[in-house]
Amino acid sequence: MKYLSQVIDETLRLVNISFVSFREATEDVFVNGYLIPKGWKVQLWYRSVHMDPEVYPDSKKFNPSRWEGFSPRAGTFLPFGLGTRFCPGNDLAKLEISVFLHHFLLGYKTRLHVYFIKEEKVRQFYKNRNNDPRRDARKLGEEDTGVGDTHDN
Numbered sequence: 001m002k003y004l005s006q007v008i009d010e011t012l013r014l015v016n017i018s019f020v021s022f023r024e025a026t027e028d029v030f031v032n033g034y035l036i037p038k039g040w041k042v043q044l045w046y047r048s049v050h051m052d053p054e055v056y057p058d059s060k061k062f063n064p065s066r067w068e069g070f071s072p073r074a075g076t077f078l079p080f081g082l083g084t085r086f087c088p089g090n091d092l093a094k095l096e097i098s099v100f101l102h103h104f105l106l107g108y109k110t111r112l113h114v115y116f117i118k119e120e121k122v123r124q125f126y127k128n129r130n131n132d133p134r135r136d137a138r139k140l141g142e143e144d145t146g147v148g149d150t151h152d153n
Contacts, residue, residue: 001098006067008097012079013050014062020045021081046078 021044025036036042051059055076056066080087087093 003064004098004101005094006064008094008101009067009077010062010064013056013077016046016050016079018081019047021078021085044078049076049078052076 023042023044025038025040025042027038029036050056053059055072075082080090080093
């Protein structure tokens, strides 16, 4: 059960049910040197949190063993939200996933199908629907030139 729990956590890290959350700044606050004024809406993209290489080395790789003896700092693992909006059913959801996987893996014959995807194809999946480069997600401080798509190099 311990390794199964690690597989579930790693899966939740890589594939989020909810990919963003919105909050409103209740007071002026500085984040990484940037002022977020009171009343501004802030969008947190969970994928950027879960793919942070400083927290999760080799973050693009599926590695359930990374959870062996690892307890993530607050705010670095958010598959069920954070704070007052933390999902109260998170333990039930993990239990349901465990029961499903138990019956699925023991009750069916499975085989591994391996294929490779070039990284640039994966990046195209995350582009915005309008193909408007001005609407692509960017990190704070990343310059917006308004010309071309920085993801297709």
